[in-house]
Amino acid sequence: MNFIGLGADIGPGPFELLEARLSIEANAAALAAERMPAEAMVELESYIDQMHRENDVLLLNENGDRSFHMLIARSSGNAVIASLIEALWQQRDNSIMWRKLHEHIHAPSIRPLWIGDHYAILSALRLRNAEAAKRAMERHIKNVMNELLEASENGQVEFVETQIVGRQGHSNRKSEESK
Numbered sequence: 001m002n003f004i005g006l007g008a009d010i011g012p013g014p015f016e017l018l019e020a021r022l023s024i025e026a027n028a029a030a031l032a033a034e035r036m037p038a039e040a041m042v043e044l045e046s047y048i049d050q051m052h053r054e055n056d057v058l059l060l061n062e063n064g065d066r067s068f069h070m071l072i073a074r075s076s077g078n079a080v081i082a083s084l085i086e087a088l089w090q091q092r093d094n095s096i097m098w099r100k101l102h103e104h105i106h107a108p109s110i111r112p113l114w115i116g117d118h119y120a121i122l123s124a125l126r127l128r129n130a131e132a133a134k135r136a137m138e139r140h141i142k143n144v145m146n147e148l149l150e151a152s153e154n155g156q157v158e159f160v161e162t163q164i165v166g167r168q169g170h171s172n173r174k175s176e177e178s179k
Contacts, residue, residue, distance in 0.1 A: 012091060014098050014148055021088050022141045025069060028085060029121060029137040030130040031076035040075050041126055044068055048118050055111040068118055072125075072137075101148060110147055117143055 050064030066089055073085035092098050117140035124132035 011095060014092070014095065014101055015145065017088055017092050017095070017098070018141055018145050018148070021085070022138060022145075024081060024084055024088070025073070025141065026134045026137040028073050028076040028078070028081050029125070030134040031078060031081070032072045033125050033128050033130040033133040035077040036072075036075035036125055040071055041122065044071055044118075044122050044125070047071070048115060048122065051111070051115050051118065055115065065114075065118075072121070101151065113143060114140065 047064045047068040050067070051062075054062070054064055069089070070082075070086065073082040076082060117136065120136040121133060121140060124136045
């Protein structure tokens, strides 16, 4: 699969979005561990159940996952953090590259790992352990990043962000030279 020649502004790539999420969502989880109301933890568990159902029927949507992360963001008690996380998820949803990668990294064999990550995050939140919640969120997002790297290295997806930018610049120079 090749993202070159899509003819669209592709915006930040998946690794950039995940790097930002790693920093911001991990800290949001730490804050949520201290501030999240008990009833929100019950709601988080329902989102994990939804992730199971989405996986069981091989749905590519991630409504349960997104709802899980957004509830943690809101439960951080910091509106700026919550809005940053919402913006990162919206950017991801609008990313052509992410949609293409999504087809390759959300196989039923991978989702159980990520669902397990969500249980670990929930467990740390229930313990009100800010450091454990932060580490669990970091581990989850790093697992997603590692899966993207593996898909890229295995040739499932031709995806190196710097090559995309470089190739676009190269093709623009070629067309200007031919004028």
